[in-house]
Amino acid sequence: MSNYTLTEENYLKAIYFLSQHSEKGVSTNAISESLETKPSTVTEMLRKLKEKGVLNYKKYQGAELTGEGKKVAIATVRKHRLWESFLVDKLNFGWDEVHEIAEQLEHIQSRKLTDRLEEFLGFPKYDPHGDPIPDRNGVFPKSSDLSLDNCSPGSSVKVRGVKDTAPELLKYIAKLGIGLGDRIEILEIEEFDHSMRIVVNGQELQLSQLVCKNIFVQ
Amino acid sequence: MSNYTLTEENYLKAIYFLSQHSEKGVSTNAISESLETKPSTVTEMLRKLKEKGVLNYKKYQGAELTGEGKKVAIATVRKHRLWESFLVDKLNFGWDEVHEIAEQLEHIQSRKLTDRLEEFLGFPKYDPHGDPIPDRNGVFPKSSDLSLDNCSPGSSVKVRGVKDTAPELLKYIAKLGIGLGDRIEILEIEEFDHSMRIVVNGQELQLSQLVCKNIFVQ
DNA sequence: ATAAAGATTTAGGTTTGCCGAAAAATAAAT
DNA sequence: ATTTATTTTTCGGCAAACCTAAATCTTTAT
Ligand SMILES: [Mn+2]
Ligand SMILES: [Mn+2]
Ligand SMILES: [Mn+2]
Ligand SMILES: [Mn+2]
Numbered sequence: 477m478s479n480y481t482l483t484e485e486n487y488l489k490a491i492y493f494l495s496q497h498s499e500k501g502v503s504t505n506a507i508s509e510s511l512e513t514k515p516s517t518v519t520e521m522l523r524k525l526k527e528k529g530v531l532n533y534k535k536y537q538g539a540e541l542t543g544e545g546k547k548v549a550i551a552t553v554r555k556h557r558l559w560e561s562f563l564v565d566k567l568n569f570g571w572d573e574v575h576e577i578a579e580q581l582e583h584i585q586s587r588k589l590t591d592r593l594e595e596f597l598g599f600p601k602y603d604p605h606g607d608p609i610p611d612r613n614g615v616f617p618k619s620s621d622l623s624l625d626n627c628s629p630g631s632s633v634k635v636r637g638v639k640d641t642a643p644e645l646l647k648y649i650a651k652l653g654i655g656l657g658d659r660i661e662i663l664e665i666e667e668f669d670h671s672m673r674i675v676v677n678g679q680e681l682q683l684s685q686l687v688c689k690n691i692f693v694q
Numbered sequence: 695m696s697n698y699t700l701t702e703e704n705y706l707k708a709i710y711f712l713s714q715h716s717e718k719g720v721s722t723n724a725i726s727e728s729l730e731t732k733p734s735t736v737t738e739m740l741r742k743l744k745e746k747g748v749l750n751y752k753k754y755q756g757a758e759l760t761g762e763g764k765k766v767a768i769a770t771v772r773k774h775r776l777w778e779s780f781l782v783d784k785l786n787f788g789w790d791e792v793h794e795i796a797e798q799l800e801h802i803q804s805r806k807l808t809d810r811l812e813e814f815l816g817f818p819k820y821d822p823h824g825d826p827i828p829d830r831n832g833v834f835p836k837s838s839d840l841s842l843d844n845c846s847p848g849s850s851v852k853v854r855g856v857k858d859t860a861p862e863l864l865k866y867i868a869k870l871g872i873g874l875g876d877r878i879e880i881l882e883i884e885e886f887d888h889s890m891r892i893v894v895n896g897q898e899l900q901l902s903q904l905v906c907k908n909i910f911v912q
Numbered sequence: 913a914t915a916a917a918g919a920t921t922t923a924g925g926t927t928t929g930c931c932g933a934a935a936a937a938t939a940a941a942t
Numbered sequence: 943a944t945t946t947a948t949t950t951t952t953c954g955g956c957a958a959a960c961c962t963a964a965a966t967c968t969t970t971a972t
Contacts, residue, residue: 483959504920517960519921524958536920536967567810577804584798592785701929722950735930737951742928754937754950 477547480530482583485552486511487521488530491539492549501538550614551590556582557603558593564604565597571604571638571656572646605646606637606656606692624660625670625688632661633693645690653677660693695765698748700801703770704729705739706748709757710767719756768832769808774800775821776811782822783815789822789856789874790864823864824855824874824910842878843888843906850879851911863908871895878911 480488490510494502504522508515526533530545541549559581563569569577591612594600601617603609608616619636627633635658638649654660654676663673663680670685683691698706708728712720722740726733744751748763759767777799781792809830812818819835821827826834837854845851853876856867872878872894881891881898888903901909 481958505918513959514961515920516922516962521959563807567807567814569806569810577802577807580802580804581799584795586795586798588787589781589785589795592787596785699928723948731929732931733950734932734952739929 477544477551478585478587480548483521484525484528484530485548485583487518487525488541488545488549489552489556491531491541492546492553495541501533501540503538507539547614550610552582554610554612554614555584555590557607557609558590558597558600560603560605561597561600561609562593565600570650571640572643572650574604575640575643602637604656605640606635607640620692620694622693623689624662624672624683624691624693625685627662627693629662629664632659634659635691636694637692639690639692645687649687649691652681652683653679654691695762695769696803696805698766701739702743702746702748703766703801705743706759706763706767707770707774709749709759710764710771713759719751719758721756725757765832768828770800772828772830772832773802773808775825775827776808776815776818778821778823779815779818779827780811783818788868790861790868792822793858793861820855822874823858824853825858838910838912840911841907842880842890842901842909842911843903845880845911847880847882850877852877853909854912855910857908857910863905867905867909870899870901871897872909 487507490507491502494506494510504515504518507522508518511518522531522533522539525531525539525545529542530548531539531541533539556578559578560571560574563574563577564571594609594612599611600609602619608619610616622633624633635654635656637656638646640646658676661675663675665672670688672683672685672688674681674683705725708725709720712724712728722733722736725740726736729736740749740751740757743749743757743763747760748766749757749759751757774796777796778789778792781787781795782789787795812827812830817829818827820837826837828834840851842851853872853874855874856864858864876894879893881893883890888906890901890903890906892899892901
């Protein structure tokens with residue numbers, strides 16, 4: 477392990493996430509979009525990473541992480557989520573303003589630092605967005621992927637996480653007054669547009685299907 | 695302010711420290727040694743930094759930071775020392791193992807993070823090595839620069855800091871059982887080699903002049 | 913099956929930081 | 943005042959990541 481460039485860590489992390497949504501190898505274009513670099517740059521990097529032994533790659537066939545590559549990717553995810561937890565739990569940042577900073581902090585090289593941080597935070601299982609934090613061996617806590625839009629009227633669920641891709645979404649959800657751990661009662665689902673009428677923290681809200689798809693519950 | 699490269703921050707920080715020990719402009723060679731890069735590289739960078747307006751520099755005449763340059767340098771020192779304090783006070787690192795990690799952390803870009811961290815730490819005035827931490831306006835707390843080798847036999851002083859350049863020194867001092875805030879009684883100074891016989895934490899020790907020069911006291 | 917479209921790779925270039933060797937300027941020694 | 947030594951700069955080059963434009967491979971549509 478250890479001694480990977482900031483750029484390399486970012487590539488491995490991106491490929492790791494992309495490979496979860498598809499069975500095949502991850503395509504050059506997908507990586508390119510995810511990292512906001514041009515496809516030609518990605519091709520070049522894939523050859524380099526293959527040489528380093530962190531992924532398998534055959535021309536035009538996409539990339540797949542090796543065991544080592546996966547380890548590095550997961551270690552990076554671990555750091556990212558621990559730092560996000562630190563920022564929210566200890567420094568009182570909002571959950572919608574930590575991602576950018578964590579993108580920087582996740583590249584700090586010190587195994588000891590990461591482990592001490594985890595201990596300092598009390599070995600959290602989930603980050604501020606409800607995403608699972610792998611332990612020092614790279615093992616994730618088990619977690620359901622049930623999103624709010626799959627729940628039925630009359631049921632009551634607890635907010636476990638929010639997809640943390642778009643900061644606008646996080647801000648919007650925060651503005652609605654919905655937070656991690658809040659209980660949501662589903663009153664009704666509108667047939668026409670699949671929007672939901674819910675009650676949370678005492679107030680009644682109308683949520684679009686898009687929003688509901690991005691809220692994970694238990 | 696803001697938006698300086700990791701490398702640029704390191705150059706500015708190095709020049710800032712070097713300029714404290716001499717009145718004239720900082721020499722290319724001095725910077726080269728301090729950053730462990732070749733003089734030719736330094737020359738190149740000095741031209742670039744001059745263009746950016748963070749320092750004044752005339753060929754063969756050495757470099758001097760501008761107001762802006764000094765601000766960036768001090769902001770970097772601030773971050774470095776706050777992170778060192780965090781590592782020691784919150785994550786239970788030893789004071790001899792934090793410098794390396796802080797060298798990485800000092801380059802994280804987020805004014806808000808730095809200020810929140812300072813608040814979280816309780817606005818410390820000194821870092822774990824006794825070095826002063828500038829506030830958000832770049833103002834340092836006043837502090838004496840009295841080193842142990844300038845004290846006289848019979849006097850009793852308090853350890854305020856240790857020069858944090860060489861990790862071996864920090865380890866040695868830690869091994870001797872000397873820590874920040876400890877009280878030292880000076881028994882005798884040996885004429886021959888200026889070594890000191892002292893008592894600290896109940897035990898009697900013999901310290902070389904070199905070591906004494908690197909321990910700051912009050 | 914062929915052509916068009918889309919994805920991927922190749923080739924040639926750029927920027928940032930770095931180096932070594934040689935030239936030029938400054939400082940020290942005779 | 944020269945000569946010698948030291949410091950600094952210039953010049954040509956390199957590696958990491960990036961880009962654009964052109965070529966090639968794969969997929970989709972006719
Ligand atoms: Mn994030
Ligand atoms: Mn997250
Ligand atoms: Mn330090
Ligand atoms: Mn320090």
